[in-house]
Amino acid sequence: MQKNLLLGVEAIGQGAIDGGMSGVYAYPGTPSTEITEYIQENPLAEERNIHRKWSANEKTAYETALGMSYAGKRAMACMKHVGLNVAADAFINSSITGVNGGLILTVADDPSMHSSQNEQDSRFYGQFAMIPVLEPSNQQEAYDMAREGFALSEETGVPVMLRITTRLAHSRSGVVRKDVLPENELLLPTDPLQFVLLPGIARRRYKGLLGKQQLLNELSDSSKYNQYIDGKEKSLGIVCCGIAYNYLLENYKDSVCPYPVVKISQYPIPEKMMKKLDADCDEILVLEEGYPLVEEHLKGFFAKGTPIKGRLDGTLPRDGELNPDHVAKALGREVYEGIPVPSIVANRPPALCQGCGHMDAYNAMNEVLAEFGRGRVFSDIGCYTLGALPPFETINSCVDMGASITMAKGAADAGLIPAVAVIGDSTFAHSGITGLLDAVNENANITIVISDNESVSMTGGQDSSAYGKIESICAGVGVDPDHIRVIVPLKKNHEEMVKMFREELAYEGVSVIIPRRECIQRASRRKRNISRQANH
Amino acid sequence: MKSDIILAGVGGQGILSIAAVLGMAALKENLHLKQAETHGMSQRGGAVVSHLRISDQPIASDLIQLGTADLILSVEPMESLRYLPFLSAKGYLVTNTNPFINIPNYPDVEQVLAEVGKLPRFVAIDADQIAKEVGNVRASNMVMLGAASPFIDLEFSKLEDGIRTIFERKGEAIVELNLAALRAGRSFAEKNM
Structure with missing residues (x-):
């Protein structure tokens, strides 16, 4: 095979x-x-x-x-x-x-x-x-x-x-x-x-x-993906959801667990298997990746009041992903931790790539916004969200796809003038257009920066569905074409960009600034592909 | 056999090229393999790690347990220290000595290397320099793999085969460069273990 x-x-x-x-x-x-x-x-x-x-x-x-x-x-x-x-x-x-x-x-x-x-x-x-x-x-x-x-x-x-x-x-x-x-x-x-x-x-x-629910329950109990694996030691029964099963087995030599185990990989929760586990075992430990869905369900489920251990009672951490060490501790097994991390090791958070166009846009924005003070830039989901961190510290929000434009409008409605939105080209196409329509319909006093790198970059440079269409979308939604302004975000254009931001912040209405330069990762991939094709 | 390896580096340094060669070698040997990678946001210059597990027995967890890794293979010195809690009492640490400085608070490089030097078993190698000597600094990851190869339970020739398969489509010159890099790394480790 x-x-x-x-x-x-x-x-x-x-x-x-x-x-x-x-x-x-x-x-x-x-x-x-x-x-x-x-x-x-x-x-x-x-x-x-x-x-x-x-x-x-x-x-x-x-x-x-x-x-x-x-x-x-x-x-x-x-x-x-x-x-x-x-x-x-x-x-x-x-x-x-x-x-x-x-x-x-x-x-x-x-x-x-x-x-x-x-x-x-x-x-x-x-x-x-x-x-x-x-x-x-x-x-x-x-x-x-x-x-x-x-x-x-x-x-x-x-x-x-x-x-x-x-x-x-x-x-x-x-x-x-x-x-x-x-x-x-x-x-x-x-x-x-x-x-x-x-x-x-x-x-x-x-x-x-x-x-259909009865059928779905029966399918779960008979599913080949769900298993009741018996064990000799009945003091504990273990429920494992998805990959938690691997973390359990990792803790036992030759992957043989002494306790009865229900492996769940198909829901609804297989009730018959659960009832058998409850009947056979004194306590139940639930290992699940995510929220305590099964644990909550079982807590209210068994009449005899079997103790249920898991994320809710502190046996496992309430948040974060599981790993074999969390599971080992939940099983009462000793975890040997290697050498501690030396104190000189610094965090290394992700950062914008050297040469990224978002940087030039943020540098120009920061220069102009310094005159108004921090706290008036609403942003969105994408590489440019990293502009919240040093050295830029430009943006003040990142909530969900498209929320930059609408939150900026809400803040402007409340009297925060100027209010600025920073959104990427793909996020704009995803969920920014309807918010822009709201802003145009009320002539909201906001400045929207669509930082356009012509791709969905954070996820690896996929095609953006608004490619080549952003100005026409904005104009079609009703933004005054005199206030849809495009610039190439490069150091040499810094002064021009600063001037553009200053002018549009002063304009009382919806303006859109589009700093446009291809994502440098995507550009270098494209060039590599061209040279590879040329070599063959 | 079993080799549990922590591969460490910074997003963009290409640690997955090392994993790809090891994975190919393991596949050719019909061994079991699990390899958990870092994708997404951290690839933008953040700390990245891959848990690579190779065994002749089925492997349960995609993640390595604390204190059980046979090897930490890092292409950046500070990153090699970040995963020390995973290293087993008998494990080796193999790291490139060239720092990748993209944060303002990067510690003093001498101090970082001093921490590496405190370990009972380590190889610290200037893989960039060795890669330049064999032809191209971009082969430094294969120098690193070569330097780690004495501590991985796979025949060296299988790693060479892995390189041939992985780099085949890039042409013979690239294959030879990476093979030379692998051998130079191995040779350094054998002299400096």
């Missing part, structure tokens, strides 16, 4: 292709980005002409995937955990419309916030939507679940969530591929009103969703 060395995210991409998927829809977001990138570069995806271009945001991605499902084909939407907040309206309602072709939502959570604003646990969204959630414990399961998830979605008639976390997303291991399944034929839903959520229809469909 040929093993392929794949990242968890790549295993999902391959699994989806081999599972007969006809389209992937996504917006880049760490740690989910490489699923779509893998599919974009895959020869079979090209041969089958699987849809694999980026969407403008997670909501458009999910809705488009739902449209493909409506037409009978298998589709996947991919996003990071906070992306699901953007797509939540479509996602929650899609559990009521149900699917036609199989639909998988792959969502990658980021506990410990390696590259995120929070560490929300997407399993709660799955529970909220009342659909099956798959949570692989390793790369092979990630492949298998992506491949088989479409069939589970078609069998149950609802979307299926595939939930991973950073560690599995970005860890590589051997994966064995299975047969490639055919794509579905185009096929309309048998009920032409299935997707029409008028109240009368929605009420009927919602009852249908509730009626």
Whole structure:
């Protein structure tokens, strides 16, 4: 059997292709980005002409995937955990419309916030939507679940969530591929009103969703991904969710745990297995990556009051990702810590790259804003968020995609003049345009800097959906063309940029300044690719 | 056999090229492998680390436990110290001596190297200089891999094969450069262990 060395995210991409998927829809977001990138570069995806271009945001991605499902084909939407907040309206309602072709939502959570604003646990969204959630414990399961998830979605008639976390997303291991399944034929839903959520229809469909819950419970208890692994020592029973299972096994020689273990990789929580564990064991320890979803559930579940240990009672840390050492301590095992980190070791946070255009924009902004004092720059999600840190310390907010323009407007409404928004080109396309419309409609006195590096850079330089369209979008939304100003952010243009900022801050209305220079990482990649092609 | 390796460096220094060669060598030997990487924000000049585990037995965790790493292989000296709690009592630390200074509070380099020198088992190597001598400073990561190779339970020839496979598409000259870098690193380590 040929093993392929794949990242968890790549295993999902391959699994989806081999599972007969006809389209992937996504917006880049760490740690989910490489699923779509893998599919974009895959020869079979090209041969089958699987849809694999980026969407403008997670909501458009999910809705488009739902449209493909409506037409009978298998589709996947991919996003990071906070992306699901953007797509939540479509996602929650899609559990009521149900699917036609199989639909998988792959969502990658980021506990410990390696590259995120929070560490929300997407399993709660799955529970909220009342659909099956798959949570692989390793790369092979990630492949298998992506491949088989479409069939589970078609069998149950609802979307299926595939939930991973950073560690599995970005860890590589051997994966064995299975047969490639055919794509579905185009096929309309048998009920032409299935997707029409008028109240009368929605009420009927919602009852249908509730009626499916018993089936989903049974599927969890019989799922090959969930296992009851017996052990001799019944003083403790252990519940492991997803990759927590590996951290448990790491603590035992030859991976044999003496306690009974329930491995959960498919939700809803397998109730029969839980009841058996409760009947067999004196105490239960819950190991889960993310929020204490299972732990909370069990605390209210068992009549005899079995003590439940986990993140809520302090047995494990309440926040952050798990690791084998946390699990060792929870099991009462000694952890040998090597040599302490010498005190001279300094933190090394990420920083803007040398030569980055955002730097030139911030230098010019800082010079002008010094006259007004700090505290009036609202920003957004992207590389330029690093402008909050020294040496720039320019920006004062980073909340969610698009919030720069709207928060600047709110502050201006409150009387903070001048108020400035800093947003990237891709974030503007993702969620900035509607906020700009609000600002234009009230002629808000704000200055918006769309720092345009012509790519989605923080996630690795993907194509930005607003490429070449930013001025026309702004003008179309109604910004006065005299106050849409473009400049190349380079040191030699510093004085001109300063003058431009000063003029637009003085203008009482919506102005847009677009410092535009290609991301230097993307530019150097492009040049390398050109020279490589020239050499062959 | 089992080799648990912490690969350390700064985003952009290309530690994953080292992991790729090791991964290829392990795959060719039909060994089990797990390799947890750092992607995302830290790749912008932040501290990055990869946990690389190779074994002839199935591997459970993607992450290495504290105090159990056989080797810390760092392409930057201060970064080599950041992961000392992972090093086992018998483990080796192999680091490039060239600092990557992109923060204002980078400590005195002599002090950093003095901390490295306190360890019972280490190799500190000017991989940039050695890479220049064999042809190109960009091969310094393969010098580092060579310097660490005595402490990794894989045959040296398998690492050479790994380089041939990984760099094949970049042409014969690049393959030879990286092989020379690997051998020069190995030779330095053997003299300075």
